Amino acid sequence: MKQYPNLTNPLQIGSVTIKNRMFMAPMDTGFGNNEYGGFTEAGVEYFVKRAAGGFGLLYSGGTSVDTKVDGADTIVNHPEEFIATGKKMNERINAYGSKMFMQLSMNVGRNAGLKTPSVLPVLGNPSIKTQALTVEEIHSKVQDVAKAAKVCKEAGYAGVDIHALHWGHLLDTFALEFTNQREDEYGGSLENRLRFAKDIVEAIKAECGTDFPVTIRLAMKSYIKDFDKASFDGSQEVGRTLEEAIEIAKLLEKYGYDALSTDAGMLDAIYYAMPPSYVEKGFTIEMAAKLKEAVSIPILCGGRMADPDMDEAAIAEGKIDAVVIGRQAISDPNFAEKIVKGEPENVRSCIACNQGCIWGYFTKGQVSCAVNPEVGYETNEPLTKSADSKxxxxxxxxxxxxxxxxxxxxxxxxxxxxxxxxxxxxxxxxxxxxxxxxxxxxxxxxxxxxxxxxxxxxxxxxxxxxxxxxxxxxxxxxxxxxxxPIMPNLPGIDHVKTISGVDALLNKKKVGQKVVIVGGGLVGCEIALGYAEEGKNVTIVEALENIMQTGDVPSMNKAMLFDAFEYYHTNIMTSCRVKEINDIGVVVTLADGTEKTIEADTVVMSVGYRSVxxxxxxxxxxxxxxxxxxxxxxxxxxxxxxxxxxxxxxxx
Ligand SMILES: Cc1cc2nc3c(=O)[nH]c(=O)nc-3n(C[C@H](O)[C@H](O)[C@H](O)COP(=O)(O)O)c2cc1C
Ligand code: SF4
Incomplete structure (x- = not known):
């Protein structure tokens, strides 16, 4: 039996003891909340299941609290039902020794065209500009979040998390020099840009008592080179640098935050915010370690942290204090319990595909999961023995x-x-x-x-x-x-240099330096990425007008692949049909009807699959x-x- 003494060790967050170091990340579900941000029965069962599954701390998804500025009905003006449901839910969560923090959202600012510190281009729609918040509006938001925290305390939540100095949401844009051009006390110096975050924690502590824990999400690096442009390798940065994140961490500690829940990215660099499997596991650990050196409050580390051995080592080495696990908690609600029992082999791995969870949430308004069909159906009867064994x-x-x-x-x-x-x-x-x-x-x-x-x-x-x-x-x-795999009936399909994508992945033939991938669907693009990362010269040939047009590829995976192809100088030829494979390479017909030969040592066919x-x-x-x-x-x-x-x- 494997042992994880550090991951399973309790952690103190302010006045609250959390039974282990495996925290479930804040994740909105789409099905779990009512119109005011309270929990539906489905939401309650979803969280209770994960408490039963061993997570020490559960964060709720971001819950909007602003009643006036962005003009919503929230838990602040509809507290009764929220408190009643919360009390019952927290009793059940506490029964498993788990605790829950509500994530209180200051809203998402330019990511949804809402008000921002300064006039800013809306995410993905730069011709539309946001409006700047007045000082009165900032104060109104602060009052609302303090009231919301009080409501949460009454409802039995053990603490709150402030959403968020990450993803380019409202608070993040206040803190970033790039997005804050204010000339009043909320703009200019780093202290001024963090004043909003400072006001929030002070107001909550004044309302709920200094012993009521308040954590905040902090992206340690933005990974952007401009609005709507990710910095693939992080070398160009107009957003937050790690150096600035360290200074921010020190200030947040000074202001009274009880822990920092760290991760990375803005929605302009969505693949670092919602990392697909192409982003290395644990990519935030070394950054978090730098913050940990600078502060004495706990550093919680999130983003591709679903690897218990890696997590255990990071805590043991004193780099981080706890892990904030997102999608792995969706794909296996019992992840933490299995680690406590020393059974990582029984964990149903999240494959970091983004398909059901965040992409389901973005496109269908509801989270589901590629590998866990029970997500969203937590109110159903648990899997039971059939009355009639067959x-x-x-x-x-x-x-x-x-x-x-x-x-x-x-x-x-x-x-x-x-x-x-x-x-x-x-x-x-x-x-x-x-x-x-x-x-x-x-x-x-x-x-x-x-x-x-x-x-x-x-x-x-x-x-x-x-x-x-x-x-x-x-x-x-x-x-x-x-x-x-489909092997189309083309001249040269049996040529020695032709191989199916499946056989290429199974290493059935040596693949040369110059590779042409025929078919730019997700599978073909991932094959191309693999060879590009190995330093091969890669060309993708796609018959449609663009690559990854079929199969509903999550936007963050797509964005990362496009940026990776630019970074690795992968040649992408679209509206281009293969005519023949020969000794030189691949003969293609371009959109204008002309022919071209692309040199290739290996031609990988990835034009789809056919049912057996x-x-x-x-x-x-x-x-x-x-x-x-x-x-x-x-x-x-x-x-x-x-x-x-x-x-x-x-x-x-
Ligand atoms: C469906 C979904 C909803 C999310 N909603 C929130 C949210 O409300 N607040 C937040 O801070 N992060 C949110 N996140 C981000 C996660 O907390 C986490 O940072 C992200 O999934 C990366 O961590 P992971 O690799 O462990 O999944 C969400 C993620 C997913 C998949
Ligand atoms: S849909 Fe994919 S990324 Fe999301 S939780 Fe399930 S397996 Fe993980």
Whole structure:
């Protein structure tokens, strides 16, 4: 059993003792709040589940408190229901030894075209300008946040977090010289730019008592080179530098904040704010360590921190005091409990894809999760044994097949899983081959481990026929046969230098220095990124007008890939069709009809996947219930595979 003595050690935040160093990051869910910022039943169950899952401290998502300036109904003018629900929820959270801080938002400023310190271009829409706040309006916001904190205290919250000196939200833009041109006491020197943050903590302490903990989120580096322009390698910075963040940390401590919840990024550099897997794990630790050297209040560290060994080492080495875990708490609500028990192998890894959580929130207004289909359904009955144990046969040991086997076994069915190859994982194996997709590999390891733990009857290297299935006596047959890469019928497709994306990822052939990737979807772009990072000369050839047009790629992943391609000088050729692959390379037809030959040592075909033909047709009149799930049903992604598998099993 692994031990994490530092992660599981209590931490003092002001007057409050937190039972361990694993804090759940503030994350709005979209489904968890009512119109005033109070919690719905779904929200309550979502948080209680994560308290039961072992997190020492839960932060709520950012809750707007301003009643006058941005003109909203909030917990300040509608406290009754919030207090009643909060009391009940906090009692339940406290029953697990966990505590909850409400994150009180000063609002998001220019990120949503709201008022800002100075007149600023709206995020992503620079022709529209914001309005500057008056001093009276600043004071009004301060009064509201103090009142809100009092309401939170009454509702049983153990403290509050101030949202936020990060992401370019309102307070952040006050603190940044780049976005604050005020000439009054809220602009100019760093102290003046932080006066708003100072007023807030002083007002809250005056209202709630000095022993009521107040933390604040602080981005230690903005990673921007201009409005709407990220600084990919961080070398150009017009926002916050680490040096300034250290000075800010000292001042925030002096003003009375009880801990600093650190991370990085502005929404102009969204991939450092909401880092996809291409951002290295633990990228904020060394910055946080510098802040820790400068202050004596706890430094909480967030952003790609979902690695217990890394976290344990960072705390042991005195670099940080606690970790603030976001998406991993969505994908596995029991993450902290599993670490306490020393069972990291049982953690359902967040794959840092952003697909369900932040992208779901941005595009559908609700968080979901690629690997955890229960997110948002916490009010449902927990997974229970089926009244009627059935004989379930699953064909295919990829992600859909293993998710189905896992849930079917937990529900008390008799499960046999057939896999025709000698490895489990299917397309998770190539997908997890990049260094920057290690979590996909971890997810595969998780599933494989669960097959063993649950003693599921897995028959490897066993190809089953429709006849065998018909005669098996199965009550339920689940076909999860996956997909294979499409190899279009082109002249030269069999050329020695041509390889499928899957085979390239599986290292089946040596890949040369000059690589052409045919197909600029997400998979092709990630393959391109991998080779670009290795220093190869990479060209992406895409038939559509732009790359990553299909498959609903989260904007932050897309933004990072585009910036990475610019950084690595990756050649992107769009509206460009492949005519032939030959000894020189790839002959393409450009949009104007002219032809061009791109030199290549290796041509990687990444033009999509095709479902592997299953036996559904042959099993039509079979007595068993037959389901086709995952890519074998319709080519999708990890999220669709897992959710289909879960759905089908829940109904058995
Ligand atoms: C769906 C979603 C909603 C979020 N909402 C908030 C929020 O309300 N306040 C905040 O400070 N951060 C918010 N965040 C950012 C997270 O707190 C965290 O900083 C981010 O997910 C990176 O950490 P991670 O790599 O551990 O996920 C949100 C993140 C997600 C995924
Ligand atoms: S959707 Fe992806 S990034 Fe978000 S929590 Fe789930 S696995 Fe993690």
């Amino acid at each position: 004989k379930v046969i699953i064909v295919g040991g990829g992600v859909a097949g293993m998710e189905a086997a896992y849930n079917a076994k937990l529900r008390g069915h008799e499960v046999t899983l057939y896999e025709k190859s000698d490895v489990l994982g299917g397309n998770l194996i190539p997908a997890g081959a990049h260094d920057f997709k290690a979590e996909v590999n971890e997810l595969n390891e998780y599933y494989k481990h669960q097959m063993e733990v649950l003693q599921i009857d897995v028959r490897m290297q066993t190809e089953v026929s429709a006849e065998l299935l018909k005669e098996s006596g199965a009550d339920v047959i689940i076909l999860a046969t996956g997909s294979k 033909k299953s036996m559904a047709e042959e099993l039509k009149n079979c007595e068993a219930q037959v389901f086709e799930i995952g890519d074998g049903n319709a080519v999708g992604n990890i999220m669709t595979c897992i959710s289909e598998a879960y759905e089908v099993i829940m109904k058995l």
